[in-house]
Amino acid sequence: MKLHYALSSPYVRKVMLVAHECGLSDRIELLPTTPQTIIDDVSSENPLGQIPTLITDEGIALYDSNVIAEYLDDLGKGGLLPASGPDRWRVLKQQSLGQGMINAANLRYNETRRPEGEMSPAWIAKKDNELHRTFDALDAMARTGKLSDNADLGTLTIACAIAYAELRWPEGAWDTGRSILAAWYKKFSARPSMLATAP
Ligand SMILES: N[C@@H](CCC(=O)N[C@@H](CS)C(=O)NCC(=O)O)C(=O)O
Known part of the structure; x- marks a missing residue:
């Protein structure tokens, strides 16, 4: 998996927190971006031009941080979101x-x-x-x-x-x-x- 990211983004931190809790952080390749380059770096995969944007191993782009968090929890079976109730x-x-x-x-x-x-x-x-x-x-x-x-x-x-x-x-x-x-x-x-x- 690849993650468009910047260290200063709290939304990115949230996704990385979830990745760590699910034991998936080592499977994520980090692709750094900056406010100056974010449109060129990200908008072909996320038309909103925002980070975090995750590219799955299947090549699917996922956003925003809530969706990525649920995806990682599902993939890593982290148990971070109860199924029902x-x-x-x-x-x-x-x-x-x-x-x-x-x-x-x-x-x-x-x-x-x-x-x-x-x-x-x-x-x-x-x-x-x-x-x-x-x-x-x-x-x-x-x-x-x-x-x-x-x-x-x-x-x-x-x-x-x-x-x-x-x-x-x-x-x-x-x-x-x-x-x-x-x-x-x-x-x-x-x-x-x-x-x-x-x-
Ligand atoms: N709702 C989005 C918000 C993402 C967001 O606003 N990211 C900021 C970085 S902190 C961003 O990419 N800003 C660039 C822009 O909107 O041009 C999420 O939860 O991922």
């Missing part, structure tokens, strides 16, 4: 929450890098609120035992999102007043997959 919907819902956090932190960061005058402080504040609300919801989940210590597509995405928010949104000070969530994240971050993929 309430647990499946809990994991998928938590994956959506983590994915939404990554989107918010990523869009916010990109906005802050726009030239003065093109940047919208109101829009940045909206993303700040989104992130704070989500962190509060995660803290409540951690307090009520709804955030598992086990790796699944939900918890891996959430851990990836927290790491990315910590990196790109330090002014958010997400762990202030959220000690139970901070303890959950500290423990989860010690997983070999988290250590192996740290940016």
Whole structure:
């Protein structure tokens, strides 16, 4: 398999976390790309011109990170997504929450890098609120035992999102007043997959 990737992408990290958890990371050949070359490198296989884009051993291009994560889990029989029942919907819902956090932190960061005058402080504040609300919801989940210590597509995405928010949104000070969530994240971050993929 081949993966179009860049180390800075949180979506790529999520896919690599799943690959490590499924024992598949050694089977992935990494094809580096950059913002300057991404269209030339990727768009013939992914018209969205985005990473991660995975090329399977059969030559099929897969995107986005959620689809690639499910593919790797299926291939590696990682057991990261329950087949049916309430647990499946809990994991998928938590994956959506983590994915939404990554989107918010990523869009916010990109906005802050726009030239003065093109940047919208109101829009940045909206993303700040989104992130704070989500962190509060995660803290409540951690307090009520709804955030598992086990790796699944939900918890891996959430851990990836927290790491990315910590990196790109330090002014958010997400762990202030959220000690139970901070303890959950500290423990989860010690997983070999988290250590192996740290940016
Ligand atoms: N929904 C996609 C988002 C992927 C995405 O936005 N990737 C960024 C890198 S962090 C990208 O490729 N940006 C280039 C662009 O959109 O032009 C996923 O989950 O994979």
